[in-house]
Amino acid sequence: MPSPRRAAVLGSPIAHSLSPVLHRAAYAALGLDAWSYDRFEIDEAGLPGFVAGLDESWAGLSLTMPLKRAIIPLLDEISDTAASVEAVNTVVFTEDGRRVGDNTDIPGLIAALRERGVDKVESAAVLGAGATASSALAALARICTGPVTAYVRSEARAEEMRGWGERLGVDVRTADWANADRAFAAPLVIATTPAGTTDALAGEVPGAPGTLFDVLYHPWPTPLAAAWSKRGGAVLGGLDLLVHQAVLQVEQMTGVLEAPLSAMRDAGERALATE
Template sequence: MTSNEGPRRAAVLGSPITHSLSPVLHRAAYAELGLAHWSYNRFDVDEAGLPGFFADLDASWAGLSLTMPLKRAVIPLLDAVSGTAAAVEAVNTVVLTEDGRRVGDNTDIPGMVAALRERGVDKVESAAVLGAGATASSALAALSQICAGPVTTYVRSRARADEMRGWGERLGVDITVADWADAAEAFAAPLVVATTPAGTTDALAAAVPDAPGTLFDVLYEPWPTALAAAWTDRGGAVVGGLDLLVHQAVFQVEQMTGRSPAPLAAMRTAGEAALAAR
């Protein structure tokens, strides 16, 4: 947050980065909030280039959004990290304060919770997670807030299984790890979170039962995924990746600009239009 009324800069960093919708969402927020002196761009930065990028930041910079592969690599470059981000060892938001400090946070976790609550999912008795990557750890952190009972995660390798058990212990989640070959069993849960790359769950679409619970598929392009389409056809509720992207960006805008609430509806509309134009 800053009171400086001169030009203010923010950006999303990652590699690859050309696909990112973050500039569309943040610029829509700035327009709605009347922040004409704010700009938001994208930069292709990999892990090797991140320290040099940080070294060149001046007082005009207010914040950064981070995507793969930088969410863990950025941590040694920060002055402070929120408990939320530390819990999953992943930072997707950096706020540059007026006194020059660089503070890291993770808005994916509250973004997931907000996206689910927007669709009426406040508490579930159990849940399932498809996948075991960085997004899966954020999903476990979100589920620690809304899932009262066990979480079953479906993974492909023993190393991933051990990693997910570790995350479960750290986050206080009652976790069971199952083999990916049995992933269709996940669909009996009232909430299923799919965190895998595009195409990974397509083969599972035919196994979706009638009247399933809620699916949270973190992908937004291509959309709908085969799994999300089958879920909708069988009468289930679906929360998509754009919902997550918009909600986590809302928290980023509020932290970087100090203005609250961020304009959720305008940001979602801009994101939907941008995706439709691709």
């Protein structure tokens, strides 16, 4: 009988994380009966002690806020992708006991767009300037051939986004949030703001818009996403990102070549439907 293997998602707050639903669905579809995936409410102060207490049964960890940066000093190595945005959302424990960090949000975002036929764009717009916005810029560095305009609320945020652009090799231009409706002329708009922030913009969506990637997933659809879809534009949501980044996590932690994307998405949709 295979030895039990463990994985989990850590963060605070963590009670509503969909990660256990997605990973457990993958294990079931793959026949990995000895694998388990849990969630733990862990803040930055508790993280070092938790990691130090893990035994050889642990295969990996998923990290959400506020731990994506706090985990880095506790690791032996991080990928170039994670280093580019100073954020780790995935830790894999190797057979020789090393802790290796990666960021699957960035390739997950790219994979979600590619699934919808968006491989390259000539320009893009980002709504917001938080941690998710920097991951969006890192993804756009790979698929956007022209400028990216970030719509933000302060000069400090604008400077931060321009700094990320320089670091990631993206031509980032900034604009005031008061003009955020101008973002909708871009072929790709990535909304990275908290729930409710873009609701007032729903009435400004033009006819025949491009693609909207709204990283929220509950409640869904957001007013902006609903208006966008009504106008005939392509819409991706937070579940698309969650599923694609989780697919990559499952593959890294278990060693399988291809995680069951459809089974994981179906499980996520069922979970959201019952909330």
